[in-house]
Amino acid sequence: MLFNSIQFAVFFVVVTALYFILSHRFRWILLLAASCYFYMAFVPVYILILGFTIFVDYFAGIFIQNAQGRKRKLFLVCSIIANLGVLAIFKYYNFLNDNFSFLLHGFALKDPLPYISILLPIGLSFHTFQAMSYTIEVYRGNQKAERHFGIYSLYVMFYPQLVAGPIERPQNLIHQLKENHAFDYNRVTSGLRLMAWGFFKKAVIADRLSILVDNVYSHPQHYNGISLVIATGFYTYQIYCDFSGYTDIAIGAARVMGIALMQNFNNPFQSKSLSEFWGRWNISLSTWFRDYLYIPLGGNRVSVPRHAFNLFIVFLIGGLWHGASWTFVIWGALHGFYLVFGFITEKPRNRIMKVLGMERYDIIPMLTTFSLVSFACIFFRASKISDAFYVASHVFSSIPELFHFRHLQHMGVSNAYLVFSGLLVVFLELTQFLDSKYSLFSKFLKQPTYVRWAFYYIALFVIGVMGVYGHREFIYFQF
Amino acid sequence: MYTATESLFISNFEMKKFIIKLVIFLIPVVGFIALWEYGLGKLQNSYKLKRSQLEAQAPKIEVLVLGGSFSLRGVNPEYFSMKGYNVANVQQSIYYDTRIALKYLDKMPSLKVVLIAVSYNSLWWQTENFRDYFYADYWDIKYPTIKWYDLTRYSKILQYGNGQAINFAFHGFKTNLVAGYSDNGYAYATKQGKYNLINDPDAEEAELRYDKYGKQENLYSNITDIRSLMDELTRRHIHGMFFVPPITGILSKYLEKGKVRTMDSLLSVLSVEYNTQWFNYQDDPRFSDSDFKNISHLNSDGATKFSKIINEEILQKYTALQN
Numbered sequence: 178m179l180f181n182s183i184q185f186a187v188f189f190v191v192v193t194a195l196y197f198i199l200s201h202r203f204r205w206i207l208l209l210a211a212s213c214y215f216y217m218a219f220v221p222v223y224i225l226i227l228g229f230t231i232f233v234d235y236f237a238g239i240f241i242q243n244a245q246g247r248k249r250k251l252f253l254v255c256s257i258i259a260n261l262g263v264l265a266i267f268k269y270y271n272f273l274n275d276n277f278s279f280l281l282h283g284f285a286l287k288d289p290l291p292y293i294s295i296l297l298p299i300g301l302s303f304h305t306f307q308a309m310s311y312t313i314e315v316y317r318g319n320q321k322a323e324r325h326f327g328i329y330s331l332y333v334m335f336y337p338q339l340v341a342g343p344i345e346r347p348q349n350l351i352h353q354l355k356e357n358h359a360f361d362y363n364r365v366t367s368g369l370r371l372m373a374w375g376f377f378k379k380a381v382i383a384d385r386l387s388i389l390v391d392n393v394y395s396h397p398q399h400y401n402g403i404s405l406v407i408a409t410g411f412y413t414y415q416i417y418c419d420f421s422g423y424t425d426i427a428i429g430a431a432r433v434m435g436i437a438l439m440q441n442f443n444n445p446f447q448s449k450s451l452s453e454f455w456g457r458w459n460i461s462l463s464t465w466f467r468d469y470l471y472i473p474l475g476g477n478r479v480s481v482p483r484h485a486f487n488l489f490i491v492f493l494i495g496g497l498w499h500g501a502s503w504t505f506v507i508w509g510a511l512h513g514f515y516l517v518f519g520f521i522t523e524k525p526r527n528r529i530m531k532v533l534g535m536e537r538y539d540i541i542p543m544l545t546t547f548s549l550v551s552f553a554c555i556f557f558r559a560s561k562i563s564d565a566f567y568v569a570s571h572v573f574s575s576i577p578e579l580f581h582f583r584h585l586q587h588m589g590v591s592n593a594y595l596v597f598s599g600l601l602v603v604f605l606e607l608t609q610f611l612d613s614k615y616s617l618f619s620k621f622l623k624q625p626t627y628v629r630w631a632f633y634y635i636a637l638f639v640i641g642v643m644g645v646y647g648h649r650e651f652i653y654f655q656f
Numbered sequence: 657m658y659t660a661t662e663s664l665f666i667s668n669f670e671m672k673k674f675i676i677k678l679v680i681f682l683i684p685v686v687g688f689i690a691l692w693e694y695g696l697g698k699l700q701n702s703y704k705l706k707r708s709q710l711e712a713q714a715p716k717i718e719v720l721v722l723g724g725s726f727s728l729r730g731v732n733p734e735y736f737s738m739k740g741y742n743v744a745n746v747q748q749s750i751y752y753d754t755r756i757a758l759k760y761l762d763k764m765p766s767l768k769v770v771l772i773a774v775s776y777n778s779l780w781w782q783t784e785n786f787r788d789y790f791y792a793d794y795w796d797i798k799y800p801t802i803k804w805y806d807l808t809r810y811s812k813i814l815q816y817g818n819g820q821a822i823n824f825a826f827h828g829f830k831t832n833l834v835a836g837y838s839d840n841g842y843a844y845a846t847k848q849g850k851y852n853l854i855n856d857p858d859a860e861e862a863e864l865r866y867d868k869y870g871k872q873e874n875l876y877s878n879i880t881d882i883r884s885l886m887d888e889l890t891r892r893h894i895h896g897m898f899f900v901p902p903i904t905g906i907l908s909k910y911l912e913k914g915k916v917r918t919m920d921s922l923l924s925v926l927s928v929e930y931n932t933q934w935f936n937y938q939d940d941p942r943f944s945d946s947d948f949k950n951i952s953h954l955n956s957d958g959a960t961k962f963s964k965i966i967n968e969e970i971l972q973k974y975t976a977l978q979n
Binding site: 197360361362630634642 | 668671685808817818
């Protein structure tokens with residue numbers, strides 16, 4: 178079930194109404210049943226895979242807590258193997274098989290392992306990581322093992338964040354699932370407002386930008402120069418609005434029910450460096466990698482080469498986490514390289530900026546960061562590695578033709594579409610900038626009712642009229 | 657801190673406050689949507705028009721023409737020697753052709769001939785897009801993928817899509833969606849325009865589009881549908897015949913030859929099976945580029961020429977045989 182569908186609107190209203198009607202004792206049953214229904218709306222049988230990891234991790238948590246010494250580690254390892262095993266089979270098996278076959282091709286061995294024709298269970302990487310964070314936190318002693326099987330299942334399956342995060346930590350979510358959340362007018366309306374903002378970002382901005390992006394990236398070889406630059410820039414905003422839009426809807430829906438999910442985005446395109454960007458983009462995933470991979474590898478409390486290795490390997494795995502394809506591996510490697518290069522050259526770069534008197538201008542590092550992120554996005558978006566290399570090698574050829582607008586005619590969209598899409602991006606950045614600088618949203622809430630309601634009507638109209646609809650999935654659902 | 661009873665009281669109070677405010681907030685929204693739906697409901701479109709025309713003319717119809725846009729824009733029953741009606745529509749698949757015909761057979765007592773257009777890709781094609789909702793809504797023919805709880809089935813805003821729906825509203829719901837449609841179901845097509853060129857890229861793109869939307873699994877169900885229609889026509893002593901409409905030579909060059917051969921042999925098999933004929937005008941040399949609106953659709957001159965050919969080579973021969 179997609180958040181941007183009529184079915185979800187009905188589902189949300191029914192589940193939320195029942196949630197507040199029901200006594201606190203029965204709410205976990207409602208939420209668990211609703212979450213199962215939500216998940217089964219995609220591919221019903223895959224609930225069994227989810228059930229398997231829930232079953233394993235539930236008992237692993239209890240065993241880890243009750244065990245002593247090496248046994249604790251053994252149970253943790255078993256849980257991690259079970260979780261990663263599911264990921265390996267459903268997400269990476271065919272990818273590994275393809276590469277293995279390619280390598281063995283030279284020895285006249287073709288297809289040594291059978292190809293499995295399976296669909297990737299939706300949101301598998303998200304809920305697997307969330308489940309793993311539970312057993313790791315129990316192992317570390319930061320979280321007590323949850324005895325209530327229903328509550329633990331709900332921790333993994335809570336429908337707002339089940340398929341695309343934010344990847345929660347047990348310390349933040351489990352206790353909230355047990356608490357009684359009364360109906361709070363301000364909290365409910367705040368959640369609904371956030372959901373509306375998420376719908377706006379998804380339907381009005383992301384899905385509109387995707388029209389041009391899809392046109393160009395479906396046949397990148399038909400395009401050159403400025404078309405590729407615009408499509409790539411638009412894709413960077415598309416993926417941001419798509420994913421952060423999903424997150425806003427998820428956080429808003431949970432907030433309505435009194436459950437606070439962690440923040441996942443914080444104006445990432447205002448970042449002045451790649452390391453700052455990763456502190457503002459997909460925060461729940463980047464902190465997951467920080468807590469459970471980067472720090473155990475030694476983090477930055479090691480030698481410089483080892484620190485660089487740690488950074489690079491974390492992002493390489495991060496790339497692979499997104500998808501079983503070389504394009505994602507290269508995307509991760511590029512981000513790893515950016516960070517390593519940024520950390521090694523930080524001091525000389527700062528000195529140069531100071532000498533040139535440019536350290537006061539935030540816009541330069543912000544634009545540089547955005548350009549680097551966008552360049553990496555080429556590999557994130559391209560469906561084939563050859564397409565990605567074509568785009569990557571041709572984006573720079575655009576500089577001489579930057580103002581030759583006749584080239585824009587070939588992207589399958591009108592000039593009005595281009596101008597409107599550009600204005601939407603400007604509107605988004607301006608709104609976010611003003612809100613972060615001048616608390617625009619808090620000021621809006623202090624306005625009289627008629628002003629706020631007029632704005633809500635306009636917002637509803639804009640979402641309804643300017644949105645692009647028709648079964649457009651969220652990009653991160655595939656992970 | 658509040659006691660449990662106080663919390664419950666506050667919670668209930670806040671919920672009531674929320675529900676009242678929500679209802680007040682939604683009243684204008686619901687009113688606005690209702691007006692919008694009403695305005696869109698009044699719009700004339702090809703589905704609504706064709707159904708009303710077919711129902712009004714059904715008792716007198718002797719020749720019924722089925723098919724997609726090739727037929728819609730290519731066959732004008734005005735040039736038939738018998739009373740004809742062209743029920744073809746844009747992207748109308750065999751699924752809907754056969755169901756529309758079967759649905760109205762009882763109401764067409766004079767019906768003698770049904771002309772079934774089978775263009776390249778027809779046998780592999782099923783609509784499966786927004787048009788399914790229009791068939792469900794205006795023809796009461798439901799495609800299996802449309803569920804009863806699918807709101808698009810009941811909402812004109814969702815059927816037209818928000819962009820179109822707002823465009824119609826801005827024009828006071830006076831947009832003419834059936835410009836060029838005649839009483840006999842034929843839709844007039846202008847000559848070539850700026851965006852309707854007959855050239856290689858357009859032909860190549862069209863072929864790619866056919867390949868993209870044509871599916872092997874549709875072949876079986878389309879043949880089954882044709883058979884069910886032909887069975888019923890045979891039972892009623894109505895003559896069902898197939899024809900392949902003309903296309904430009906440039907498009908013909910790009911069509912997949914294997915698929916063309918499969919279509920030809922399937923039509924031959926069906927013709928033998930039902931003791932009927934099929935007429936292939938796909939590469940008919942009597943048509944040149946000047947007869948076409950674009951790479952695949954006849955313009956009004958081409959339609960006149962083609963309709964006269966159908967009349968002479970199919971309908972008059974049929975009449976002669978009957979006499």
